[in-house]
Amino acid sequence: MAEHIVGPVAELPPGSHRVxxxxxxEIGVFNVGGEFYALPNICTHQFGPLCAGTVNGTTACDATTxxxxxxxxxxxxxxxxxxxxxxxxxxxxxxxNPKVRVRQYPIAVEDGVVKLTL
Amino acid sequence: MSRSGATSGAxxxxxxxxxxxxxxxxxxxxxASALDRPPLLTNEAVFSEAAATGGVYVAAxxxxxxxxxxxxxxxxxxxxxxxxxxxxxAVHRSWRRQGIGSALYRALGQWAERVGIQGAxxxxxxxxxxxxxxxxxxxxxxxxxxxLWRFDSRPSRSATR
Numbered sequence: 001m002a003e004h005i006v007g008p009v010a011e012l013p014p015g016s017h018r019v020x021x022x023x024x025x026e027i028g029v030f031n032v033g034g035e036f037y038a039l040p041n042i043c044t045h046q047f048g049p050l051c052a053g054t055v056n057g058t059t060a061c062d063a064t065t066x067x068x069x070x071x072x073x074x075x076x077x078x079x080x081x082x083x084x085x086x087x088x089x090x091x092x093x094x095x096x097n098p099k100v101r102v103r104q105y106p107i108a109v110e111d112g113v114v115k116l117t118l
Numbered sequence: 119m120s121r122s123g124a125t126s127g128a129x130x131x132x133x134x135x136x137x138x139x140x141x142x143x144x145x146x147x148x149x150a151s152a153l154d155r156p157p158l159l160t161n162e163a164v165f166s167e168a169a170a171t172g173g174v175y176v177a178a179x180x181x182x183x184x185x186x187x188x189x190x191x192x193x194x195x196x197x198x199x200x201x202x203x204x205x206x207x208a209v210h211r212s213w214r215r216q217g218i219g220s221a222l223y224r225a226l227g228q229w230a231e232r233v234g235i236q237g238a239x240x241x242x243x244x245x246x247x248x249x250x251x252x253x254x255x256x257x258x259x260x261x262x263x264x265x266l267w268r269f270d271s272r273p274s275r276s277a278t279r
Binding site: 103 | 160195260
């Protein structure tokens with residue numbers, strides 16, 4: 001696989017993300033708590049610019065929240081700006097339908113540089 | 119697979135799913151068309167994997183590969199491809215204007231609808247011939263920066279599970 005340099009790690013601190021173009025495909029690169037993830041900039045819903053959306057959390061109401069509505073997973077959820085579809089950045093899975101997921105591209109840090117493999 | 123529009127003898131061509139052995143010929147077609155080598159042609163292993171997934175087709179005349187269409191999934195429904203990204207379409211210079219590009223897309227479209235794929239996307243190519251082909255196939259402008267070929271079938275339960 002060919003490596004593509006995204007940039008220095010210092011330019012992508014935890015909580016930040018950027019969209020890069022590799023050949024003719026736009027890919028969103030995310031730093032979630034020091035771990036990097038790369039997703040296509042295309043939503044599965046209406047093919048909107050997924051990675052131009054906001055990164056935040058989501059609400060949950062289950063045993064982990066003692067069955068109260070709670071704000072969880074701050075910084076791990078990407079919301080498409082077009083229609084609000086939410087995706088787990090760490091897995092690519094859609095929160096509304098976990099069977100649906102966007103592709104994740106291999107990404108790593110080497111010598112202080114973020115590299116995408118495509 | 120799809121039958122050609124060619125009529126006779128040495129000009130006969132046909133479209134079929136790509137095989138791992140097509141890797142070198144596919145690279146040659148891309149190089150001859152002065153295109154960037156797409157990710158699916160990174161190496162033979164990647165090409166083989168992409169061919170096994172589906173969405174990669176070649177046009178062949180006798181034993182020669184004369185055209186290539188390569189798409190890779192960018193989204194999945196379960197483990198089934200759900201949305202495709204068109205990485206490359208190329209036809210050997212001396213075989214152009216014979217409907218080979220359309221036939222490649224026809225084969226891709228038939229497969230995509232069969233497995234319940236939602237749509238195929240690609241970037242605007244800086245190439246009038248490719249733009250014309252995409253228009254003919256049914257791609258429409260989408261999102262300012264993309265072309266979208268939407269399949270009527272949504273990922274139906276029967277097709278994808």
